[in-house]
Amino acid sequence: MNLVRKLLFPFAVLYGWITGIRNFLYNKGILKSTEYKVPIVCVGNLSVGGTGKSPMIEYLISFLKEDYRIAVLSRGYKRATNGFIEVTELHNAREVGDEPLQFKTKFPDVTVAVCADRRTGIEHLQEKADVILLDDAFQHRKVKAAVNILLTPFHDLFMDDWMLPTGNLREPRRGSKRTQCLVVTKCPPSVAYAKLQEIELRMPIYNHQKLYFSGINYAETMHGAKESQPLLYLKDKPFTLVTGIADPSPLVTYLTEQGYTFTHEKFPDHHNFSDAEIAALRQKELILTTEKDFMRLQHRVEKYAMYYVPITTVILKEQAEFFEDFIIKSIDKKRLG
Structure with missing residues (x-):
C-alpha cells in the first residue's frame, strides 16, 4: 500500500x-x-x-x-x-x-x-x-x-x-x-x-x-479477424502483448513461464484507445491481446497479424x-x- x-x-x-x-x-x-x-x-x-x-x-x-x-x-x-x-x-x-x-x-x-x-x-x-x-x-x-x-x-x-x-x-x-x-x-x-x-x-x-x-x-488456439493459429505459432516470434484489462498479470505470467518473447503495452481497464495509440499499434508487426481488448481493437487497428487467446474458468x-x-x-x- x-x-x-x-x-x-x-x-x-x-x-x-x-x-x-x-x-x-x-x-x-x-x-x-x-x-x-x-x-x-x-x-x-x-x-x-x-x-x-x-x-x-x-x-x-x-x-x-x-x-x-x-x-x-x-x-x-x-x-x-x-x-x-x-x-x-x-x-x-x-x-x-x-x-x-x-x-x-x-x-x-x-x-x-x-x-x-x-x-x-x-x-x-x-x-x-x-x-x-x-x-x-x-x-x-x-x-x-x-x-x-x-x-x-x-x-x-x-x-x-x-x-x-x-x-x-x-x-x-x-x-x-x-x-x-x-x-x-x-x-x-x-x-x-x-x-x-x-x-x-x-x-x-x-x-x-x-x-x-x-x-x-488458456486456449491452445489464438484467433484473429481472418484466421486462427496455434498459440505455439508465436513461440519463436517476438510479439507485442496489448492489454487494457484490470489485471493482466496472470496472462503475463503464463506467457513468460511458457517461454514466449514479447513486449507488453499495458493500458487501463476498458481503455478507450486514442487515434495516436491506434496508429502506433498499427506499426507493430505482430500483436497478441485479450479477448475483451480484441472487441475494442479489431475494427480500429484493422491488422491481420493481431490475435487474442481465449480463456475459460x-x-x-x-x-x-x-x-x-x-x-x-x-x-x-x-x-x-
Missing part, C-alpha cells in the same frame, strides 16, 4: 460508513429490493478491478444454455450510448461495451443486453429468458437475486483488503454475508492444496454459503459438478417457487 493511499484512510472510513448505512437500510427493508419471477443469478465482487467476472459469466452460460433460455444483462461500462439495448453481432464495443459484445460474439444464440438500470433491463428480458445472469451487480441492491456468486481473486482476497480509496473494496467486508456462493478466482495452476485449505480456514463462511476455488485455462478440487449442481438447484428452486 503506497503512502498516498494510507493518507486517504479517513476517507476510506467515511466511505465505509456511507455504504454500511446503505446496506443496513436494505437489510432492514427500509430501502426495497425488487424480486422477480424469473430466476436471477448475480455475479459480482466486493472490490474494484479484475476478479474474473466475464469468464465466470461465460462458464455459467456454457453449462446452463442447453436446459434454459439464458439472458445476460450488463450495464455496458464505458459505452457511448444510453438506455436499454439488446446486443447484436453488428454492434461495436463503443455502442454496447466490450464485455457484452464478447458474450454475444461467443454465444450468438444467447440474449445479451445492456442497461444501467438493472430493473428496467430485467423488465425487458424476463419474458425472453428462463434465467437472467447479471454481470457485476452485487452492489445493485434494488434487485433481489435468486443466487449471488461473489468472486475474490487468489492474490487479493477481500478479507485482506481495505475500503476505497485506501484499498479496493466497494463496500465493507461484511457485505460478503449476502452471497450464497463464494469463489476464489485466478488460483495459480500449481497452487498447493494446503494453501487452499489455509484460505478456506481464514475465509468468513456462513452456514448458508458454499466456497469454491477456480483457475484460468476451471473449478478446482474436482468440485465443478458440485458447483454446477448448486447453481442449477438454486435456479430450479426459484422457478418452482
Whole structure:
C-alpha cells in the first residue's frame, strides 16, 4: 500500500460508513429490493478491478444454455450510448461495451443486453429468458437475486483488503454475508492444496454459503479477424502483448513461464484507445491481446497479424459438478417457487 493511499484512510472510513448505512437500510427493508419471477443469478465482487467476472459469466452460460433460455444483462461500462439495448453481432464495443459484445460474439444464440438500470433491463428480458445472469451487480441492491456468486481473486482476497480509496473494496467486508456462493478466482495452476485449505480456514463462511476455488485455462488456439493459429505459432516470434484489462498479470505470467518473447503495452481497464495509440499499434508487426481488448481493437487497428487467446474458468478440487449442481438447484428452486 503506497503512502498516498494510507493518507486517504479517513476517507476510506467515511466511505465505509456511507455504504454500511446503505446496506443496513436494505437489510432492514427500509430501502426495497425488487424480486422477480424469473430466476436471477448475480455475479459480482466486493472490490474494484479484475476478479474474473466475464469468464465466470461465460462458464455459467456454457453449462446452463442447453436446459434454459439464458439472458445476460450488463450495464455496458464505458459505452457511448444510453438506455436499454439488446446486443447484436453488428454492434461495436463503443455502442454496447466490450464485455457484452464478447458474450454475444461467443454465444450468438444467447440474449445479451445492456442497461444501467438493472430493473428496467430485467423488465425487458424476463419474458425472453428462463434465467437472467447479471454481470457485476452485487452492489445493485434494488434487485433481489435468486443466487449471488461473489468472486475474490487468489492474490487479493477481500478479507485482506481495505475500503476505497485506501484499498479496493466497494463496500465493507461484511457485505460478503449476502452471497450464497463464494469463489476464489485466478488460483495459480500449481497452487498447493494446503494453501487452499489455509484460505478456506481464514475465509468468513456462513452456514448458508458454499466456497469454491477456480483457475484460468488458456486456449491452445489464438484467433484473429481472418484466421486462427496455434498459440505455439508465436513461440519463436517476438510479439507485442496489448492489454487494457484490470489485471493482466496472470496472462503475463503464463506467457513468460511458457517461454514466449514479447513486449507488453499495458493500458487501463476498458481503455478507450486514442487515434495516436491506434496508429502506433498499427506499426507493430505482430500483436497478441485479450479477448475483451480484441472487441475494442479489431475494427480500429484493422491488422491481420493481431490475435487474442481465449480463456475459460476451471473449478478446482474436482468440485465443478458440485458447483454446477448448486447453481442449477438454486435456479430450479426459484422457478418452482
